Amino acid sequence: MIRRLFRPNYAQKLSLLATLPLIVAGLCIAALVAHQSRSMAEREIQVLERQLIEAKKAELRNYVTQARNGFMHIYGPAAPDDEEAKKQVTQILSAMIYGKDGFFFVYDYDGTNLVSPRQTEFINRNWAGLTDGNGVPVVNTFIDIARQGAGWHSFMWEKPSTGEEAQMIAYVVGLQDWQWAVGTGVFIDDVIASIATSRMEVENRVRRTFIYIGAITLVALIFVFASGMLLNIRERRLADAKLKELTQRVFDAQEEERGRVARELHDSISQLLVGVRYALETVKRRISRGEFDAAASPLDKGVDGLATAITEVRRISRDLRPGVLDDLGLGPALKALTDDFATRTGIETEFTTVVFRNRLDQEAKIALYRIAQEALTNIERHSGATRVTMDLRGHENGATMRISDNGSGLPTEQDRSHAGIGLRNMQERMEQLDGTIRILSSRAGRDSGTVIEASLPLSHLLPPGDELAAHRLP
Numbered sequence: 001m002i003r004r005l006f007r008p009n010y011a012q013k014l015s016l017l018a019t020l021p022l023i024v025a026g027l028c029i030a031a032l033v034a035h036q037s038r039s040m041a042e043r044e045i046q047v048l049e050r051q052l053i054e055a056k057k058a059e060l061r062n063y064v065t066q067a068r069n070g071f072m073h074i075y076g077p078a079a080p081d082d083e084e085a086k087k088q089v090t091q092i093l094s095a096m097i098y099g100k101d102g103f104f105f106v107y108d109y110d111g112t113n114l115v116s117p118r119q120t121e122f123i124n125r126n127w128a129g130l131t132d133g134n135g136v137p138v139v140n141t142f143i144d145i146a147r148q149g150a151g152w153h154s155f156m157w158e159k160p161s162t163g164e165e166a167q168m169i170a171y172v173v174g175l176q177d178w179q180w181a182v183g184t185g186v187f188i189d190d191v192i193a194s195i196a197t198s199r200m201e202v203e204n205r206v207r208r209t210f211i212y213i214g215a216i217t218l219v220a221l222i223f224v225f226a227s228g229m230l231l232n233i234r235e236r237r238l239a240d241a242k243l244k245e246l247t248q249r250v251f252d253a254q255e256e257e258r259g260r261v262a263r264e265l266h267d268s269i270s271q272l273l274v275g276v277r278y279a280l281e282t283v284k285r286r287i288s289r290g291e292f293d294a295a296a297s298p299l300d301k302g303v304d305g306l307a308t309a310i311t312e313v314r315r316i317s318r319d320l321r322p323g324v325l326d327d328l329g330l331g332p333a334l335k336a337l338t339d340d341f342a343t344r345t346g347i348e349t350e351f352t353t354v355v356f357r358n359r360l361d362q363e364a365k366i367a368l369y370r371i372a373q374e375a376l377t378n379i380e381r382h383s384g385a386t387r388v389t390m391d392l393r394g395h396e397n398g399a400t401m402r403i404s405d406n407g408s409g410l411p412t413e414q415d416r417s418h419a420g421i422g423l424r425n426m427q428e429r430m431e432q433l434d435g436t437i438r439i440l441s442s443r444a445g446r447d448s449g450t451v452i453e454a455s456l457p458l459s460h461l462l463p464p465g466d467e468l469a470a471h472r473l474p
Contacts, residue, residue: 019221026217033213034206041202045195052191053169057152060171063184067096067104068173080177090115093182100161101187109147109179111139118160132156133165146174146181159187167192249424261316268312276305315340330365331392334372334401338390341376347385353392360399364460367429368392368401371437374422375403375452383407383450398435398458404451410441430454 071089078085093104094117106115111128127139132155145151150173157168172183279302286295325333331353342349360368372390379385385407392401423439430437433456440451 019224022217022220022224026213026220030210030213033209037206037209038202041198041205045198045202048198049191049195052194053188056169056186056188056191057171060169060184060186063096063098063102063104064171064173064182067093067182067184070096075175075178078177086178093117096184101159102184103160104182104184107139107142107181109143109181111143114180119158142170142172142181142183145172146183147176149174157185157187159189264312264316269309269316272305272309272312276302276309279305325365325369330360330368333365333369334390334392337369337372337376338388341380341388345380347379348387350387350389351392352390354394359394359462360456361460361462364399364433364456367433367435368399368454368456371426371429371452371454372401372403374426378422379405379407379450383409385449394461396458398456398461400453400455402451402453404449406449409443409448409450410439426452426454430456433457433460435460 071092074085074088074092090106093106093115097103097117101118103118104115105113105122107113107127110126111130112124112126113122114124116122128143129137130139131137134156136155138153138155138157141153141155145153150171153170153172155168155170156165158164159166166187166189168185168187170183170185172181174180175182279298282298283295283302286292286298334353335351338349338351341347376388379388383405385405388403388405390401390403393399426437426439435454435456437455438451438453440453442448442450
């Protein structure tokens, strides 16, 4: 169903080929930027969180130091059972409140609360085993820290100002003579809120980055799509124009070939057959009059005319499709072509080749043979040459055919603008087979002449043992 609904054409495939890597690259870049941004921001947030908490801890330690300085003159000389001194210290600590929620607390090592100025319901009650909402021990941990001297503890506690639980950090010191745990705490919900705000800002920045990258990718996709459409329209127009031109040239070539065959038939075969007809009619008349001896001469002329007509038919057939090319291969076919050219024109012609059997594929053989035909035709019609050489050989890079003459050379580029389609046909035949053709020409006196060199890649040479299969191709 998907294949039936979506069958992209060639232009759509090119657009997909151009846009998919861009989309993938945009997504990868966005993911990488988001990951890097989150990682860097998380490191910065953790550093900020540590700095804020350290600042809170320093503040707590300073509060506890001030409190100790405030009652040390009483605690220092007092005896462990000095109730009056203990009462004075509890009064001093009860009066030490700060901010909206700051206060000092005191628990004895049994867990009884002695000082809690902002939450007086805790006073004179034993809170051993008290835990916060998360199950974290509170009072027992205070006592353990006090027994060890001093330390920190983090837990959830009800804020006096709001009645809601919030995260608290407490600093506790131990008064070993009285077996008291004295401490104070500070709520860090503002720190947590600041960290949460920072993380939200990071997510917002990442989200904006995604939007920016998506917008840039979308603009790039639109640009690529528009450019692809423009190029596709332009290339399609050029392709249509070239196709029309090529079609017209094919029609022109067909008409030219038909005209040549028609001229050959009219100028040679037709006249020869007319001569044979006249000779046979003469023989018929003489035989009807009983002049048998006189009929022999026109009969011989008619036989000679038929033999000549048969030779012409074979020549025309060979020009259209040489049988020797299929039967014996390219080398013998070019040899027969150059021999016939030398006989017909009187131009000295030399053909050389190396034996590489019949290893060219069928398309390559036909292309090289037609190029040789076209080159010899041009030499006969335009060059005025007296000597032509043709060489065919295979090598490690493929096969090369070289045709050279000592004629007048090709006209200049300006004079060549209205030339026929012969040279273009040569070039197009080579381009279709991924080959190359070089045309070198000189009009400089004794060194004048033209060289045509057609080269085919190694891909058109069949592996050893496959030449028999190529020989059997139609």
